[in-house]
Amino acid sequence: MRHYLDELNDVQRAAVTTTEGPVLVIAGPGSGKTRVLTYRIAHLLEQGVAPWQILALTFTNKAAREMTERIERVVGAKAKEVWAGTFHATFARILRAEARAIGYPSSFSIYDTDDTTSLLRRIITQEMGLDPQQYSPNALRSRISLAKSNLITPALYRTNERLLEEDRQARRPYVADIYERYVARCKRAGAMDFDDLLLQMHYLLQNHPDIADKYRRRFCYVHVDEFQDTNHLQYAILHLLTKYPGSPENLFAVGDDAQSIYAFRGATIDNMLNFSKDFPRRQIFKLEQNYRSTHHIVTAANEVIAHNRRQLPKTIWTARTDSYKVRLLRCLTDDDEARRVVDLILEQKNRFHLRNSDIAILYRTNAQSRKFEEQLRRQNLPYRVFGGLSFYQRKEVKDFLAYLRLAVNPYDEEALVRIINNPARGISVTTVYKLGQHAQVNGLTLWEAMTGAELPERARKAVSNFRALVESWQRRAAVEDAYSIAADIYRQSGLLAALKSDVSNEEGIGRLENTNAVLDAIAEFTAQAKNLASLEEQGSADSSLAAYLQTVSLLTDADLADDHADHITLMSAHAAKGLEYRSVFITGMEEHLFPSYFSLETPGGLEEERRLFYVAITRAKELLTISYALSRYRNGQLREASPSRFLGEIGRDHYENLGGIGSRRIAAEPARATVSGNFSRPTPAQRPSILTDDFKPSPPEDIVPGVRVRHLKFGEGIVQSVEGARENRIATIRFSGDDIPERRLVLRFAKLMIV
């Protein structure tokens, strides 16, 4: 067996084996970044470092999981004991253990963006009596988030002239007050928002030397993936963890400034620059060879990114010279775009024997997915949409989770407001309002106000009944495992009955199924946690409802994905970061869409959009198609659009136009004539024709799965499956004696006879 170090190039190996001291790896797209990270951790383990001494922080759960799996392949089961997780999940786990030190319950709730927004709305309208149009809850949310990400507390906010001036300009002088109240309300509810998970972690390390000491000693080797996307606060935490008197400064950061696409939420590539200042002993490695993509794709990407001023110098190159040019698809409308993209997908699947999972459609905004979904459905192509309204954001799922949250943390105001009268139990809006007033006047939580507020008899009874019900769950949640209590809550809350009573339509059935799926997930979580607890001697695995909720709050749709299913992927360019596909479609390349309208007004916005485009381009391994439409529906009306300025930044040598407007035939034609000279096309093996006197092609509609057919070139075979609709139906056929296991033929063209 090859040694794992032999699977690395010189630079990669040097990075992997530099185990001591600060290291910064600047890694271009497809340069083996994940490989370096995982092999380095594997290397540390081989050198005898204990797995629990290694911390690896990522941005997505998926990246963390993938890393663990890959380490496992090199060093086996002990990989599972490495602390690999997202910033948020890892810190949530630590904060849960140390909650007391910072005055939170260990079963603190985690507020997602919806919770945050609705709390802000209530503060703005009810508590402060301000106009929600002037003080848009969404705008406030991102403003507060940005403040937190830069370690600006409400008190500091009040003294920050720049922020105050910005607020005055925007005619929102009370932002600081809203911020302050928001923080107080979260604290009172025993809740942390996403930013708090970082902020409280920072606070913990900074103000509790004993605790800081504990984790510093524990995490001897700290790794960070996607370092370019860390914000100031995350960097500050890393700094606290790894830089202290006598520290070995074992911080290993991997990133690519050219792929920094989260500046809008506070990420700053300053962190990559500050790294050298804060860790003068640091070593820098540059991974510049791209192993993923072919020549035209890499060059096109380089040309685009060269238009950015702010970047670290590096030269990304590839040894893969065989390549198709980038194909540019000019479309009439967004409908036309979707149709032609899906036509091209069918063509590519046929020509290049692509699986559905080899293909991704990327776009700038999630709203663009709809048109592609329609077309893919029409052609019976399996697909999966990532992002958009997540499973966990669905009303019925959130409702159920709110009940569970309340059972664990009664002060969780967002959860309480959400379900206090859902399903209806006689607690009216007026009643809730009165409770809220009572809470505000007396500085109580809503939960506490439920016992003291003056209410009419009927309402009082409804409230006290509900409170008693929740209290019974709370007692049980403290001792029972997640599943047994969740299953009872599902029934006793009346949720199950309410959902069951409304299954007259597709949507109602969907709601019931979704909620059931949550319960199934809890069953699985409970079983897994118990299983783990029996394996680990310390029994640290926690099967409580509180543990489940803190896990689930940080999950996204991407974490539900079934990677084994063969489907076409639809996602935003942001979501595609870190992924790769043989064929990538970047769609909606129009001014005001990509780059977005918004970005043009933000300083540095255009460069960020360009980096995003760079990320999108470099997802493609072999085939890259870029499309734009001349008009597009926005807000229900057709609007003119012009091609994105970024298109002009790709050199003429690296792309070809795929036909004019609406000429669908050109799209379906082989691109042979326009493809560059130096590529080797994966041509199917030529075999002698089977001569038959009586060969009569059968009509395409007769070719159905299971039928035995004869082809003049490939001989006899069995039809495995048929997909696509009408003219575009494609049959997958297994020919006996063929050297290719399965062939995919477009029935419109293929001459097949049923035998």
Add this chain to the structure above:
DNA sequence: TGACTGTGGGTTTTT
């Protein structure tokens, strides 16, 4: 009190 209808407003990316 709760369900339904109409209106008005927002509309980038996400842990």
Add this chain to the structure above:
DNA sequence: CCCACAGTCA
């Protein structure tokens, strides 16, 4: 176009 909220009616 789609969602959230407000106002109306049973």
